[in-house]
Amino acid sequence: MKRSHEPVVWSLFGAGGVLSALFGPVLILITGVLVPAGILPADDAMSFGRMQEFAGHWIGKAVIVAIISLFLWHGMHRIYHSLHDVGVHAGTGMKIACYGLALAATAICAGLVLAVN
Amino acid sequence: MATRKPYIRSMDGWWRRDPFFVRYMIREASSFFVAAYALVLLWGLWALERGHNAYDAWLEALRHPLMVLFHLVALAFVSYHAYTWWKVAPKTMPTVRLGGREISQAQISAGGWAAWAVASVAVLVLVGWGTR
Numbered sequence: 001m002k003r004s005h006e007p008v009v010w011s012l013f014g015a016g017g018v019l020s021a022l023f024g025p026v027l028i029l030i031t032g033v034l035v036p037a038g039i040l041p042a043d044d045a046m047s048f049g050r051m052q053e054f055a056g057h058w059i060g061k062a063v064i065v066a067i068i069s070l071f072l073w074h075g076m077h078r079i080y081h082s083l084h085d086v087g088v089h090a091g092t093g094m095k096i097a098c099y100g101l102a103l104a105a106t107a108i109c110a111g112l113v114l115a116v117n
Numbered sequence: 118m119a120t121r122k123p124y125i126r127s128m129d130g131w132w133r134r135d136p137f138f139v140r141y142m143i144r145e146a147s148s149f150f151v152a153a154y155a156l157v158l159l160w161g162l163w164a165l166e167r168g169h170n171a172y173d174a175w176l177e178a179l180r181h182p183l184m185v186l187f188h189l190v191a192l193a194f195v196s197y198h199a200y201t202w203w204k205v206a207p208k209t210m211p212t213v214r215l216g217g218r219e220i221s222q223a224q225i226s227a228g229g230w231a232a233w234a235v236a237s238v239a240v241l242v243l244v245g246w247g248t249r
Contacts, residue, residue, distance in 0.1 A: 017202055021198060021202035021203060021229070021233060022199070022236040023236055023237075023240060024151060024196075025233075026236065026241060028154055028188055028192045029192055030241070030244055031157075031158070031161075032179065032184070032185065032188025032189070033185060033188055033189060033192065036180040036188075040245065045244050045245070046176065048165070048169045048172045048173065051165055055162070064158075067155070068158050068162065069155075071151050071155035072156070075150075075152025075153075076152055077148075079148050079152065085128075085142070086128070105159055108159065108163075109159055112163055112165075113162065115166050116162075116165060116166050
């Protein structure tokens with residue numbers, strides 16, 4: 001029997017699901033609403049210096065990669081499995097597109113995070 | 118010879134037939150917002166790596182009314198995802214026992230929602246630290 005990739009992708013989906021169910025709403029609230037609306041001062045809470053310091057530390061790097069890549073693995077896995085529900089045939093091409101995006105984003109994210117110091 | 122024309126049942130709007138399907142589709146739609154938000158953050162990371170000006174341009178883009186609207190919609194959908202994630206969590210895992218007593222499904226869900234609340238407050242406190 002051909003071995004399935006499903007367990008690997010499923011564990012990434014699961015990890016991303018837990019992470020987004022714990023931190024997704026509060027992160028969107030902060031970066032998407034509170035800071036742009038000025039309720040949390042952007043030049044303080046999300047200032048260039050503070051974010052660079054965060055991304056410069058290995059803990060910050062790990063957090064950033066975990067959040068961005070696992071959110072994407074979670075989202076793209078579910079988008080792939082929802083294609084049928086919206087009448088799109090979920091063939092190999094779509095599989096490559098969905099998981100390819102998550103994989104590419106993970107690589108780009110890791111590269112960027114290593115470049116910040 | 119006549120060309121074969123198999124009947125393919127239309128998938129249009131099937132989910133509108135039943136409120137259960139509607140909730141299912143809302144939950145599935147939340148996955149788009151989880152992924153899209155991750156791309157917004159990746160864009161920010163890219164800007165951070167490029168330098169101060171690029172990063173400030175990203176902050177400025179976040180202030181665009183359409184971006185704020187996107188994040189408000191994303192907040193609603195991802196919150197629904199978080200709510201349903203912990204709601205179904207006990208159904209995806211084996212029975213948990215504590216001191217010989219079975220933990221009920223409702224207790225597992227409640228634990229997840231509590232963890233969500235604690236995580237949210239913790240992040241708000243961490244980010245708010247030193248911004249006074």
